[in-house]
Structures are given as structure tokens and as C-alpha cells.
Amino acid sequence: MGLFDRLKGDDGPRVAFFGIDGVPYSLIDQHPDVFPNLTELAADGSGGAIDSIVPPESSACWPSLTTGVNPGQTGVYGFQDREVGSYDTYVPMGRDVQAERLWDRVTEDGRDATVLNVPVTFPPQRNVQRMVSGFLSPGVDKAAYPDDLRDRLQETDYRIDVNAKLGHDDDKTEFVEDAHETVEKRFETFKHYVQQDDWDLFFGVFMTTDRVNHFLFKDYVDETDDREAFLDFYSKVDEYLGRLREMLPDDVTMVVASDHGFTALDYEVHCNEWLRQEGWLDFDDDDHSELGDISDDTKAYSLIPGRFYINLEGREPNGSVPQDEYEQVRSELKGKLEALDGPDGNPVADRVVTKEDAFRGDHEDIAPDLVVVPNHGFDLKAGFKGSEDVFGVGPRNGMHSFDNATLLVEDDDARINDADLYDIAPTLLSLLDHDYDRAEFDGTSLV
Numbered sequence: 001m002g003l004f005d006r007l008k009g010d011d012g013p014r015v016a017f018f019g020i021d022g023v024p025y026s027l028i029d030q031h032p033d034v035f036p037n038l039t040e041l042a043a044d045g046s047g048g049a050i051d052s053i054v055p056p057e058s059s060a061c062w063p064s065l066t067t068g069v070n071p072g073q074t075g076v077y078g079f080q081d082r083e084v085g086s087y088d089t090y091v092p093m094g095r096d097v098q099a100e101r102l103w104d105r106v107t108e109d110g111r112d113a114t115v116l117n118v119p120v121t122f123p124p125q126r127n128v129q130r131m132v133s134g135f136l137s138p139g140v141d142k143a144a145y146p147d148d149l150r151d152r153l154q155e156t157d158y159r160i161d162v163n164a165k166l167g168h169d170d171d172k173t174e175f176v177e178d179a180h181e182t183v184e185k186r187f188e189t190f191k192h193y194v195q196q197d198d199w200d201l202f203f204g205v206f207m208t209t210d211r212v213n214h215f216l217f218k219d220y221v222d223e224t225d226d227r228e229a230f231l232d233f234y235s236k237v238d239e240y241l242g243r244l245r246e247m248l249p250d251d252v253t254m255v256v257a258s259d260h261g262f263t264a265l266d267y268e269v270h271c272n273e274w275l276r277q278e279g280w281l282d283f284d285d286d287d288h289s290e291l292g293d294i295s296d297d298t299k300a301y302s303l304i305p306g307r308f309y310i311n312l313e314g315r316e317p318n319g320s321v322p323q324d325e326y327e328q329v330r331s332e333l334k335g336k337l338e339a340l341d342g343p344d345g346n347p348v349a350d351r352v353v354t355k356e357d358a359f360r361g362d363h364e365d366i367a368p369d370l371v372v373v374p375n376h377g378f379d380l381k382a383g384f385k386g387s388e389d390v391f392g393v394g395p396r397n398g399m400h401s402f403d404n405a406t407l408l409v410e411d412d413d414a415r416i417n418d419a420d421l422y423d424i425a426p427t428l429l430s431l432l433d434h435d436y437d438r439a440e441f442d443g444t445s446l447v
Contacts, residue, residue, distance in 0.1 A: 011111075011200065011251075012111075012200075012432065012433040013251055013252075013253065013431060013432060013433055014199070014200045014201065014202075014249075014251055014252045014253070014432070015200075015201050015202070015252065015253050015254075015255060015428050015431050015432055016194065016201075016202040016244070016248055016252050016253070016254050016255070017201070017202065017203045017204070017254075017255045017256075017257070017428060018190075018204055018205075018206065018241060018244065018254070018255070018256050019062075019065075019118070019203075019204065019205035019206060019207075019256075019257060019258065019259065020205075020206050020209050020237065020241075020256060020257070020258050020406065021058060021119070021205060021206065021207045021208075021209050021210035021258060021259055022058070022209055022210035022213050022214075022258055022259065022260055022261070022262050022400065023209050023213075023258040023262070023406050024049075024258070024261040024262045024263070024401065024404040024405070024406065025047070025048060025049035025050075025258075025261070025404055025405065025406040025407075026049065026261075026404055027220075027234070027262075028042075028047075028406060029049075031231070031234075034231050034234050034235050034238060035234065035235075035238045036238065036242070037238045037239065037241055037242025037245065038238055038241060038242075038256065038408060040242075041241075041245065041254065041256065041408050041410060042408050044410060044412070045408065045409050045410040045411050045412050045414060046408070046409045046411060046412055046413075046414035046415070046416050046446075047406075047407065047408040047409070047416060048407060048416035048417065048419070049261070049403065049404050049405065049406065049407075049416075050257075050405045050406070050407045050416065050419040050420050050421065050423070051402060051403055051405065051419075051420040051421065052259060052260035052261065052400075052401075052402050052403070052405045052420070052421050053070065053071070053260075053402075053420070053421050053422070054353050054358040054371050054373060054402070055077070055078060055305045055306055055307060055371050055373070056259075056260040056261070056305070056373075056400045056401060056402045057078045057079060057260075057304070057305045057400060058079075058119050058120075058135065058210065058259055058260070058400075059076060059078055059079040059091075059092060059119065059120055059135075059136075060074075060076050060077055060078050061259035061260055061421060062118060062119040062120050062205075062259055063076045063092075063097045063099070063120055064421055064422060064442075065257070065259055065421050065424050065425065066101045066102055066103075066118065066203075066425060067097070067099035067100060067101055067102065067425055068102070068422050068423075068424070068425030068426050068440070068441035068442060068443050069099045069361065069422065069440075069441060069442050070358070070359055070360060070361065070422070070442050071358075071359055071361075071363070071367070072358075072359030072360045072361030072362070072363055072364050072367060073098065073099045073360070073361035073362065073363065073442075074097050074098060074099045074361075074363070075092075075096055075097065075098040075099075075361075075363035075366075076092040076096055076097055076120065077307065077359075077366065077367060077368065078092075078303060078304060078305060078307060079091065079092075079304060079305075080303055080304065081096075081303075081366055082291075082303065082309070082366050083366075084365050084366055085315070085317070086317060087291040087292040087294065087316065087317060087318075088291075088292065089291060089303070091136065092120060093120065093122050093123070093136060094120055094121040094122050094123060094124075094125070094133065095123070096120075097120060098362070098363060102201075102203075102425045102428055102429055103115050103125075103128055103201055103203060104125075104127065104128075105429060105434055105436065106200060106201045106429075106432060106434065107127055107128055107129075109434060111200035111201070111432075112128075112129040112198065112199045112200050112201070113128045113129055113199060113200065113201040113202075113203065114128070114129050114130050114131075114193050114196075114199040114201070114202050114203070114204075115128055115130070115131040115132075115203045115204075116130075116131070116132050116134075116189060116190065116193065116202075116203070116204040116205070117132060117133075117134035117135075117160065117186065117204055117205045117206075117207060118133070118134050118203060118204075118205050119134045119135035119136065119205065119207065120134075120135065120136065121133040121134060121137075122134075122136055122137040122138070122142075122143055123142065123143070124143055124144060124145040125145070126145055126146075129198070129199060130144075130145065130146060130149045130193070131144070131145050131149075132144040132145075132149060132150075132153060132158070132160075132189075133160075134160060134161075134205055134207055135160070135161060135207055137160050139160070140153045140154055140158055140160065141154065143160060152189075152192070153189065156185065156188060156189065157185060158185050158186075158189055159181070159182045159185045159186075161182070161207060161208075161211070162175075162178050162179050162182040162207075162208050162211045162212075163175075163178050164211055164214070164215075166178055167211065167214065167215035167395065167396070168215075168395040172215060172216065172219075172226055172229065175215060176212075176216075176226075176229045176233065179208050179211060179212050179233055180233065180236065182208045183206060183208045183209075183233075183236065183237060183240070184236075186204075186206055186208070187240040187243075187244075190204045190240075190244060191243070191244065191247065194244055194247050194248065195247055197249060200432065201428070201432065202252075206237060206240075209234075209237060209258075210262075212230065212233050212234075213262045213398040214396045214397075214398045214399075215395070215396060215397065215398065216229065216230040216233075216397070216398065217230075217262055217263070217264055217265070217397060217398025217399075218264040218265060218397035218398060219397065221264045222264070241256060245410075253409070253410050253411055253431050254408075254410040255407075255408065255409050255410065255424075255427075255428060255431070256406065256407075256408040257405070257406055257407045257408070257424055258405045258406040258407075259405065259421065260400045260401060260402065260405050260421075261400070261401035261402070261403055261404030261405045261406075262398055262399070262400060262401055262404075263376040263377065263398070263399060263401045263404075264376070264377060264397065264398060264399075265377065265379045265396055265397050265398055265399040266342075266344070266377035266378070267342050267343065267344075267377065267378055267379070267391045267392070267393065268379050268381050268391070268392045268393060268394050269342070269348055269374070269378050269379065269380050269381060269390060269391060270381050270382075270383065270387040270389065270390055270391075270392065271302035271306070271308070271372075271380055271381065271382050272301060272302050272382055272383065272384055273387045273388065273389065273390050274340070274390045275300055275301065275302060277390065278336065280298070280299045280300045280333070281294065281298050281299070281300065281301055282294065282295045282297040282298050283295055283384075290384055290385075291303075291384060293384065294311070294318065294384075295318065296311075296318040296319075296320050297320060298311045298318070298320060299311055299320060299321055299329060299333075300329075300333055302380075302382040303368070303382050304380065304381060304382040305379075305380050305382075305400070306371055306372035306373070306374060306380035306382075307368035307370075307371055307382070308333060308337070308368055308369060308370040308371070308372070309368055309369055310326060310329055310330055310333070310369045312326060312369075330354070330369050330370065333370060334352045334354070334370055337349050337352045337370065337372055338351075338352050342377070342378055342391060343391050344377075346375060346377070346378075347375060348372070348374055348375065348378045348380075349372045349373065349374060349375065350373045350374060350375045350402075351372075351373050352370055352371070352372050352373075353370065353371045353372075353373060354369070354370060355367045355368060355369055355370070355371075358371055360442075373402050374399075376399075376401060377399075378399075379396070379399040379400075405421065407419060407424065407446075409427070409446065409447070411431070411447055413447055414427070414446045414447045415446050415447075416446065419443075419446055420443065421443070422441065422442040422443030423443035423444055423445070423446050424443070425441065425443065426438070426441045426443055426444055426445040427443075427445045427446045427447055429445070430445035430447050431447060
């Protein structure tokens with residue numbers, strides 16, 4: 001429906017959601033001078049820190065944020081998932097998300113949704129008003145629908161993502177410049193379609209914030225020479241969000257959220273190397289490079305981030321752990337993970353979660369048996385080759401955290417205390433006056 005229909009009073013309330021991937025609430029809360037617009041939004045409405053999901057990884061988080069259900073229902077557990085009954089893995093894309101997205105519910109009401117740059121949405125859906133897929137998309141030419149959106153994005157040199165390889169350089173100048181250019185292109189596109197004012201749900205994500213955090217967060221914490229560049233970047237993000245808020249009509253509620261928090265990274269933890277050294281993981285030959293090379297002596301293996309699988313007989317092709325020993329073996333592994341300390345003497349795991357406690361749904365057949373939620377400072381990796389040490393340091397100095405994600409709602413009745421990522425989808429649907437069965441969601445509306 002267009003503006004004329006709304007003037008006739010035929011439309012309900014509308015929502016504009018802006019994602020700021022990986023932005024911790026404490027960063028906003030501690031720097032009102034850097035975030036005057038988000039600080040004002042929180043003061044005018046409600047704001048606070050919320051929990052993410054298990055595991056707090058963007059490929060799993062965004063499907064859960066946009067559906068309101070856990071990975072056991074979305075079918076997406078991380079950046080890389082395992083095929084049923086196989087050691088083969090795949091990178092989950094939009095069609096792998098098995099739960100209903102909130103914009104699908106909105107379109108079923110006969111209302112319009114503009115969806116821009118949301119991770120794990122490729123290929124773009126054709127049941128919405130317009131969509132450009134985000135993270136993991138191959139390029140604008142294939143990631144945008146309809147044709148007029150694709151043409152505009154190509155004409156304006158829209159960028160789906162920052163060049164993260166630049167962040168590996170010791171000198172972060174080019175990386176920061178690229179981040180500014182990417183977020184500027186994102187803002188210009190968001191501005192154009194916000195001003196079209198032809199949507200009921202606007203859902204757009206700034207992904208560049210996550211990239212900047214990965215390569216500069218510890219510089220911010222340790223107050224290195226790059227700290228100013230980090231805060232300057234965020235000052236621009238806040239400026240853009242403030243300008244977008246000014247453009248929104250009075251019948252639109254603005255919501256800003258991140259999918260997980262962030263913290264400084266001290267050590268990368270190479271989980272499969274740890275399993276190998278502990279005698280839990282073995283390979284058929286010395287030239288191992290992937291999951292399919294593990295031998296039938298293996299008792300467990302890992303996928304990022306912090307997901308551990310028992311090599312179970314009847315489930316894995318070379319399963320070595322009998323079904324009747326599963327609980328005992330898993331309990332033993334859980335205990336070893338809980339006892340694992342880093343080089344600094346601090347425990348790696350904040351907690352180790354079983355799949356029964358973390359996941360519910362029809363897609364538990366590929367669920368990890370255990371998930372480690374790490375303490376701040378320990379980033380869990382899961383390669384199968386290239387590391388002879390359990391603990392190391394890589395090019396990144398920031399890592400995701402389960403706690404301290406951000407939620408800001410332009411509604412002073414919203415209750416943010418004790419909220420988590422699963423609450424966002426039902427909250428947005430409530431703000432849109434969409435009727436739904438509360439039992440369908442793992443979260444509840446905060447308004």
C-alpha cells in the first residue's frame with residue numbers, strides 16, 4: 001500500500017528496524033558523546049543490553065533474530081553446518097532457514113516489507129516488496145530483487161560487505177577507509193528507500209560494524225593509536241542512524257539492535273588441535289585438511305564456533321562411540337572442556353551447554369552435542385589443518401560475546417530487562433499489530 005492508502009487510515013502502525021551487527025550495548029552506554037543519537041533514542045524510548053543465542057555467531061543469530069526461534073527450528077547452527085549422516089559440510093544460505101521470517105508474516109497480512117542487507121538471506125525472496133541479500137551473497141547482480149532495485153544498487157556502487165582482508169594488514173588505514181566507504185553506501189541506500197515511504201516494515205542491517213570490531217576492538221579497549229579511528233567510525237554510524245530517524249514518519253516505530261555483543265580477543269583456541277592432543281581426534285593420514293579425513297578412532301570433533309560433536313556410531317559415517325556410551329563420553333568431554341584453562345590461567349569456557357538445553361525443534365539431527373560459550377578473550381576456532389598449537393594469536397583482536405548485545409526501542413513501554421535475541425521478532429510483530437500465536441516463538445514481545 002502506498003501513502004494515499006495510509007492517509008485514508010487503512011494501514012496499521014509501521015516499524016523501521018536497523019541492525020548494527022555485533023555492537024555491544026556497553027559501547028553505546030559508555031560513550032554518549034560518540035552516540036548522541038542512539039543515546040537520545042534510548043532516553044525517548046527504551047534501551048539496554050540483551051543476551052544473544054547459543055552459539056553467538058552471525059550466521060545462526062540473524063535467522064533466530066528474524067524468526068524468533070532457536071537453531072533447532074531454523075536449522076542453522078553456524079557459518080558451517082554438517083550434512084545429515086555425513087561428514088560433508090555446507091555454508092547455510094537463506095533457503096536453509098526453515099522457520100518463518102517475520103517479513104513473511106507481514107506480507108501474509110497484505111503489507112509491504114523492504115529487506116536490505118540481512119545476513120543469510122541469499123538468494124533474495126520474491127514474495128517481498130524488495131530485498132537485497134547481505135553477508136554471504138556473491139554480488140549485487142544476483143542478490144537484489146526486483147530489477148529496479150538491482151539496477152539502482154549497481155548504478156550507485158552499492159557494497160554488500162567490507163573487504164575484510166584489508167583488516168589483516170598491520171596498518172589499518174586502508175581497512176578503515178574501506179569501512180567508511182561501505183557504511184556510507186549502505187546509508188545512502190537506506191535513506192533512499194526510507195524516503196520512498198512505501199513500506200510497512202523496513203528491515204536493514206549495517207554489517208560493517210562487526211567487521212570493524214573484529215579488527216579494532218582491542219585497540220579501543222587498550223587505547224592504542226587506532227582507538228580514535230574506531231570511535232570516529234562509530235560516530236559516523238550514529239550520525240547516519242540519527243539522520244534516518246529524522247526521516248521516519250510519525251506512524252513508524254524505530255528499533256535498533258545487534259545480534260551479539262563484542263569483546264577483546266586475547267587467544268584463539270584451536271579446538272580440533274586440542275582434541276587431537278587429548279587423544280579424542282585422529283586422522284587417516286598426516287595430510288588431513290577437512291572433516292572427512294577423520295579416522296574411526298576419533299571420539300569427537302569440532303566446528304566453529306565452539307560446537308562439539310561426538311563421533312557417534314550410526315550417525316557419523318565412521319562413528320566410533322556406541323550409542324550406549326554416548327552419555328558417558330559426552331559427560332567426560334564436557335568435564336574436560338570445563339577444566340580447560342588458557343595460557344593466562346583463566347578458564348576458556350564460561351559454560352558448556354548440552355544440545356538438549358540449547359536447541360529444540362525438528363532440525364536437531366545436525367545439532368552439536370555440546371556448545372562452549374567462551375569467556376571473554378577466548379575465540380574458539382575449528383580448522384583441521386595448519387595449527388600445531390592449541391592457543392595462538394591471529395589477525396583479529398575482537399570476538400563475539402553471548403552477553404551485551406544491543407536493543408533500543410522507540411517505545412518507553414518496552415521492557416528490556418532480562419531480554420534476549422528471541423524476543424525481537426515477536427516484539428516487532430506486536431509493534432506492527434500482527435496477530436500471532438505466542439507458542440510459536442522462543443521469545444515474547446517486550447511491548
